[in-house]
Amino acid sequence: MYRVFCSRWVLPGLSLTAGIGIGATLTAAGDRRNNNRKASLLDRVPVIPIPSVDAASEISPYQPGQVSVNRSTAAMKYGFPSLSNIKSRESYVTSYDPRNRTAAWVIEQLNAETVTGSSDRKYCEFKEDESVHVYHRSSNADYKGSGFDRGHLAAAANHKWSQKAMDETFYLSNVSPQNPNLNQNAWNNLEKYCRSLTKHYQNVFVCTGPLYLPRQEADGKMYVKYQVLGKNHVAVPTHFFKVVILEKPRGDVELRSYVMPNMPVDEKIPLERFLVPIESIERASGLLFVPNIMKRTSSLKAITAG
Incomplete structure (x- = not known):
């Protein structure tokens, strides 16, 4: 039932590992009558306008031995997936979504x-973020x-x-409602x-966030539907990406890019089954990753060549 279609693209200075898996898990229950049609995550995501992000060119790479560098600054190396409501913490950077009361x-x-x-x-202890307006923040009582x-989202x-x-x-x-x-x-x-x-790697940059994916309802139309607490x-995400x-x-x-549905998932399923093409996350979330990474790696290669 679970199949993985993995592919590997080698671009200048960048290796992309992706796959499409957990077909049954990512397919909506309301879509069962279409079992004869092979569905993938790419079939389930909307085409969303992607913002132009140019932040990567403004971030100077961290140099070993540099004094008093905040770890959140180092996390900015590959720029921002979007530029709204940016907040910097001791060791992570976040973009807050005031409408959904969680980070984007x-x-x-x-x-x-x-x-x-x-x-x-x-x-x-879990605590309210007082830097967020009281109208737009979540509280422990909500959960x-x-x-x-x-x-x-950024793991403790x-x-x-x-x-x-x-x-x-x-x-x-830094929290989202999770099954x-x-x-x-x-x-x-x-x-x-x-x-x-x-x-195994010198640095591991991790970007995590919620997704709100559409599914087909009984009337045959696609809807984005999620619970609120x-x-x-x-907002309760339908899926999470990393x-x-x-x-x-x-x-x-x-x-590498992963998507998991916000529902019980058998922990015995290999993590490779949750690999998805990065483009599917970019389209579904409205975020942008690859151009930032390419810009950074291209700049570093140019510096090295010079």
């Missing part, structure tokens, strides 16, 4: 140093009794290097996998 995306830079340390989540976990365990950094992952602006089975199993496995990549109407940019010591860059 969160970027963090992981390496062997950030994922180790003495910080402990038992000292952390109480909802049946959904407060799912981290990614920032063991600093208790302050870990504390800041508990802002509710408990997904949050504690398959999604947790993906987060662990991203941390394990720091053993509490008095603040916190875009992973992997840097090798020589400057080569590899890109």
Whole structure:
């Protein structure tokens, strides 16, 4: 039932690894009468105008030994997927979506140093983000009794290097309603996998966010439908994405992109089944990743050549 179609494109300075999988999981229940038609994530996403993002050219790459560099600055290396409501924390950067009361995306830079340390989540508490207007923020009361976990976008365990950094992952602006089975199993496995990549790559840049994908209803039309929680109407995503940019010591860059549905997922399913083409995430989210990465790698190659 589960099939993977993997492909690999080699571009100048960039390797893209992608696939289309979990067909049955990503296909809506209301679409069962079309079982004879092979559906993929690409069939399910709308074409959304993509903003022009030029931020990558304005970010200077981090140089080893540089003094007093904030880790959130380092996370900006490949620019921003979008430019709305940018907030910088101790070790991650986020774009907040005030309408949905959650982040549109969160970027963090992981390496062997950030994922180790003495910080402990038992000292952390979920808290409202007072930098967000009270009309547009979520609260703990919204999640109480909802049946959904407060799912981290920038994972707490990614920032063991600093208790302050870990504390800041508990802002509710870094949280989305997540199915408990997904949050504690398959999604947790993906987060662990991203941390394990720091053993093999110099830097691991992770961008995570929610998706609200359409599905076909009984009348044959496509609708974007999602639940909201509490008095603040916190949007419950239909899916979550994670875009992973992997840097090798020589400057080569590899890109992997994943999508998981916000529902119970068998944690025994290999993570490779959740690989999707990066273009499908860009179209569905309205974000942009590849041009930023290409601009950065091209600039670095030009500097090296000079």
